[in-house]
Amino acid sequence: MQDWTIRCDVLVVGSGGGALTGAYTAAANGFSTIVLEKTTLFGGTSAYSGAAVWLPGTAVQERAGIGDSTEKARTYLRALLGDVDVERQEAYLTTAPAVVDFLESDPNIEFEWRPFPDYYQAPGRMDSGRAINPLDLPSAEIGDLRELVRPEPNLDRAGKPQPDATLIGGRALIGRLLLALQGTGRADLRTRTAARQILTEGDRVVGVEALTATGEILRIRAERGVLLAAGGIEGNAELRGANRTPGRARWSMGPQGANTGDLIRAAVDVGADTALLDEAWWCPGIEMPDGSGAFMVGVRGGILVDTSGNRYLNESLPYDQFGRAMIARGSDAAIPSYLVFDSSEGGPTLPAISIPQATAEEHFDAGTWVSADTIEELAMKIGVPADTLLHTVERFNDHAKRGVDEDFHRGEDPYDAFFCRPGADLPNAALKPIATGPYHAARIILSDLGTKGGVRTDADARVLRKDGTAIEGLYAAGNTSASLSGKVYPGPGVPLGTAMAFSYRAALHMMG
Ligand SMILES: Cc1cc2nc3c(=O)[nH]c(=O)nc-3n(C[C@H](O)[C@H](O)[C@H](O)COP(=O)(O)OP(=O)(O)OC[C@H]3O[C@@H](n4cnc5c(N)ncnc54)[C@H](O)[C@@H]3O)c2cc1C
Numbered sequence: 001m002q003d004w005t006i007r008c009d010v011l012v013v014g015s016g017g018g019a020l021t022g023a024y025t026a027a028a029n030g031f032s033t034i035v036l037e038k039t040t041l042f043g044g045t046s047a048y049s050g051a052a053v054w055l056p057g058t059a060v061q062e063r064a065g066i067g068d069s070t071e072k073a074r075t076y077l078r079a080l081l082g083d084v085d086v087e088r089q090e091a092y093l094t095t096a097p098a099v100v101d102f103l104e105s106d107p108n109i110e111f112e113w114r115p116f117p118d119y120y121q122a123p124g125r126m127d128s129g130r131a132i133n134p135l136d137l138p139s140a141e142i143g144d145l146r147e148l149v150r151p152e153p154n155l156d157r158a159g160k161p162q163p164d165a166t167l168i169g170g171r172a173l174i175g176r177l178l179l180a181l182q183g184t185g186r187a188d189l190r191t192r193t194a195a196r197q198i199l200t201e202g203d204r205v206v207g208v209e210a211l212t213a214t215g216e217i218l219r220i221r222a223e224r225g226v227l228l229a230a231g232g233i234e235g236n237a238e239l240r241g242a243n244r245t246p247g248r249a250r251w252s253m254g255p256q257g258a259n260t261g262d263l264i265r266a267a268v269d270v271g272a273d274t275a276l277l278d279e280a281w282w283c284p285g286i287e288m289p290d291g292s293g294a295f296m297v298g299v300r301g302g303i304l305v306d307t308s309g310n311r312y313l314n315e316s317l318p319y320d321q322f323g324r325a326m327i328a329r330g331s332d333a334a335i336p337s338y339l340v341f342d343s344s345e346g347g348p349t350l351p352a353i354s355i356p357q358a359t360a361e362e363h364f365d366a367g368t369w370v371s372a373d374t375i376e377e378l379a380m381k382i383g384v385p386a387d388t389l390l391h392t393v394e395r396f397n398d399h400a401k402r403g404v405d406e407d408f409h410r411g412e413d414p415y416d417a418f419f420c421r422p423g424a425d426l427p428n429a430a431l432k433p434i435a436t437g438p439y440h441a442a443r444i445i446l447s448d449l450g451t452k453g454g455v456r457t458d459a460d461a462r463v464l465r466k467d468g469t470a471i472e473g474l475y476a477a478g479n480t481s482a483s484l485s486g487k488v489y490p491g492p493g494v495p496l497g498t499a500m501a502f503s504y505r506a507a508l509h510m511m512g
Contacts, residue, residue: 282323285447403427
């Protein structure tokens with residue numbers, strides 16, 4: 001006999017895009033639903049995100065008239081992922097239109113298509129992209145809930161709240177889902193409450209034990225099921241070490257202290273199998289003055305060199321492939337690497353997007369960036385052979401002049417030019433010569449947008465044991481589950497898209 005503090009139909013642990021989609025699905029269908037969030041704010045990494053959601057072939061792409069379809073997306077996914085986990089691939093693809101229709105049936109939720117190319121050259125690719133985004137959310141519409149939404153990384157890391165301004169990106173997604181959940185009248189949304197143990201009766205999961213910030217222990221019974229959508233292990237140095245996950249907890253983009261694999265551990269304690277724990281949604285990171293990492297995306301200039309002073313990748317690669325190239329080069333040679341750039345944008349302006357940002361001055365003071373009047377002097381400052389760096393820059397400049405990167409094919413893929421500013425005198429917008437001194441170098445480390453390994457799940461997001469049987473009553477989605485995309489990041493919005501589709505399926509399965 002368990003001594004229960006609270007009872008509900010559906011219990012959701014975590015409050016990212018997946019968690020709130022699952023919670024909304026249950027609550028909107030008449031089931032009492034509790035959401036537990038460990039930190040003081042809702043949204044997790046999902047709130048930091050750009051909120052591109054890779055849910056293909058939906059009414060949103062249809063409205064935009066871009067020619068996307070489930071069939072086209074199937075061709076693309078299958079080309080990238082092969083015949084692995086086909087049942088889950090199918091579940092993802094066929095659920096996408098349904099989950100979007102269902103979410104858009106709530107007056108608080110609406111999506112639109114925004115261009116952002118798929119990440120691989122493969123059959124079925126959309127060069128202009130197929131990801132959808134939630135509409136921006138005016139501050140007046142969200143009201144007091146605004147203060148509970150995790151703000152963008154610049155503000156969050158500085159301990160500042162969500163400002164009284166239109167919520168965009170991941171903040172709009174989380175804000176809209178919270179509004180929809182609130183509107184059901186059946187959702188109990190709790191912050192500062194950390195789930196720490198999964199409770200069972202016989203072979204069935206029946207609830208969780210959670211600890212509140214005030215030290216109260218809650219034993220919550222969930223009649224229909226428990227959905228774990230509490231992020232990955234990105235913020236847990238010990239678990240990263242044990243699983244040989246490249247990179248560091250300090251460099252990850254997960255909100256600090258949030259995603260420490262608590263529910264992956266708890267699920268293993270009740271028999272869950274795990275996979276892909278050394279995998280993440282990789283990205284290059286700009287080393288910040290305080291030693292943390294900032295997501296570097298949209299490189300539009302400069303070159304990346306390793307500790308030998310040589311280039312080793314196409315700097316315009318989609319960020320996950322960029323991170324994978326760093327890992328393949330090896331941590332001794334490539335972590336840190338250096339982004340070498342010039343002053344052609346007017347002073348030490350990093351030719352890339354940095355999320356969050358520090359000023360150039362802060363970087364120079366901390367030594368994470370250095371400057372010099374010549375390439376040779378810059379090489380000395382970053383400790384790479386001067387003649388090699390000079391040769392690397394001269395060779396790249398020659399390629400830029402001719403518009404062809406003979407070494408790494410930068411500028412040949414539609415993605416490469418997406419963030420570049422076309423220059424009238426440049427034959428290839430992705431290849432800008434490094435020719436205007438002074439020259440600068442920024443330390444680049446390996447970061448991630450969350451790990452993507454976790455508990456193994458089936459097409460209904462049911463958590464599986466080693467023998468392939470499902471643990472009754474237990475579901476997982478998002479980065480708590482091993483991603484169906486394996487070692488590939490097919491396109492913008494796959495982390496959120498899969499999290500939302502499988503959380504939706506989990507809720508449907510729980511409801512029978
Ligand atoms: C700058 C940036 C931009 C990005 N842009 C995109 C994009 O456009 N599209 C896309 O698909 N992906 C994007 N990503 C990646 C994506 O945001 C994440 O991989 C994804 O949101 C993770 O979702 P999740 O639900 O697994 O975890 P999260 O969204 O991190 O949610 C997990 C939540 O669980 C809570 N939690 C953890 N442990 C417990 C516990 N014991 N009890 C209760 N709660 C707990 C955490 O505090 C957290 O709030 C981006 C990431 C970043 C950093």
